[in-house]
Amino acid sequence: MTDATATATTVTNPYAAGAAYIDGEYVPLAEARIPITDWGFIRSDVTYDVVHVWKGRFFRLEDHLERFERSAAGMRFTLPHSRAGQREILMECVRLSGLRDAYVEMICTRGTPPPGSRDPRQARNRYFAFAAPFIWVADEAQRMRGLHLVISAVQRIPPESVDPTLKNFHWGDLIRGLFDAYDRGGETVALVDGDGNLTEGPGFNIFVVKSGKVATPHRGVLEGITRRTVIELCAECGLPLDLRPVSPGEARSADEVFLSTTAGGLLPVTTIDGKPVGDGNLGPVTDRLRDLYWSKQEAGWHGTDVDYTDHA
């Protein structure tokens, strides 16, 4: 690690494409591997969270750590690190990578029960983390002109099966919907619930704006930290916001539609199922909230500085 640390800020930094913490060691992300017998893989018995770093600062780090701890407890995992220990590991992943804008993920898996056992209570839970270059759900062109969204008939896994507020890797429905969207000329997808109402898409919550009022689905979705941020920003701007069922028809006839995600903040949607949303251009409410999201963040709102100095 000493060598790597010494070159952390040079172009030859072996962690520049990402740094991971795995089984007590820091390794380049591309080398980070987990045992195929870990139930985190072969049963998707795992929880995770993603926080981002923007211009050298974590955004809402404590909120993400708190949600991660809640997810882990809800799925009966015992995290092998304290809050302070986790903070240190995430910081070190970012520091090693040298990345000023990063996508930082923490993961807890069930682990592997002893040979012959299929009892998850007998497994020692594992903890992984990594920092990778910041990932955008939408590329730059899409962010400028807005995304082409498809509303799929695929249903989001219901809360009665898997609790969506405990962040998990059950993306089979989302990926199935994504292929459905591609087949229909779309770029991303929103799924519905059993009643036909909107839920969420692969990695994002969804908001609709009509006559200056904002709404987002209240149930069957991840309680996104960026979603929470948007709710706070609406309050700050005096924009009325409802958490309630939102139908696909409401999205199609909205003035504006946007997505919220750690991987990109607020992302405008300008077509749904091939038809323009509003006049098909980026809308003023989305624009205003998006500007606020980034400008407040750059001013240090909910920020935690990363210490990039070499302590080796």
Place this chain on the structure above:
Amino acid sequence: MTDATATATTVTNPYAAGAAYIDGEYVPLAEARIPITDWGFIRSDVTYDVVHVWKGRFFRLEDHLERFERSAAGMRFTLPHSRAGQREILMECVRLSGLRDAYVEMICTRGTPPPGSRDPRQARNRYFAFAAPFIWVADEAQRMRGLHLVISAVQRIPPESVDPTLKNFHWGDLIRGLFDAYDRGGETVALVDGDGNLTEGPGFNIFVVKSGKVATPHRGVLEGITRRTVIELCAECGLPLDLRPVSPGEARSADEVFLSTTAGGLLPVTTIDGKPVGDGNLGPVTDRLRDLYWSKQEAGWHGTDVDYTDHA
């Protein structure tokens, strides 16, 4: 590989605890790892199948390979190996391990899209396989006296979200149900669907027997190969069998209840939610079908011999 091959049948065989095929190489199972950036892990974007070897013979190998290929196609994976290539890899895993009774798993993951991309179409799919010592869903005592089953209110992920006939690692609901069962003094769990009817449990289908008639849920379940085998055995015995909705009440008032799984064949259930099924003892229909299942298999039914000789 030569060293290992040479000792394949001795006690020092490094593959004795399991052999895996990963990225073109054979390694001891405990050393087999997958990249944490593979969507097979971080999106559970993966399919698999499990076939078993009993007394040196695969059981229904072609049926498992066929289902695996169907699952892969349904999830838009491109398998990097032909049927013959896969057969060879699975055989080699078993041969290296020297195991006469083995649990053999094949896995296809989405892989990792290029840096910055979140488009699954841009990822190269990966193939893994391994042979491990035969795993029983129930231990010997449980097989002798019958399992204590709990029927949980947790709902199996519905087909409208994730197609259960395409074998997948979305076990969040099953694990949640399993903890529910443990909390209530049970050993394993069956989940219900949105209508409250029985579906399946962690790794098994479920059958009820009443007045000489057999029934098993028709929908929202994996179409298990052992389930199919039980259906064939019932026909052979002249036992009427229905594929239809089965309510929890029907299971509670059944004469006999049993589970079917590659990891153990037919497993009797003698209590449900703490109350005896029938008279609480193993029933004659379950006994008869279970005997047939093993005796026919040992006589070579649907069998494919493993060649354990060293070709190195």
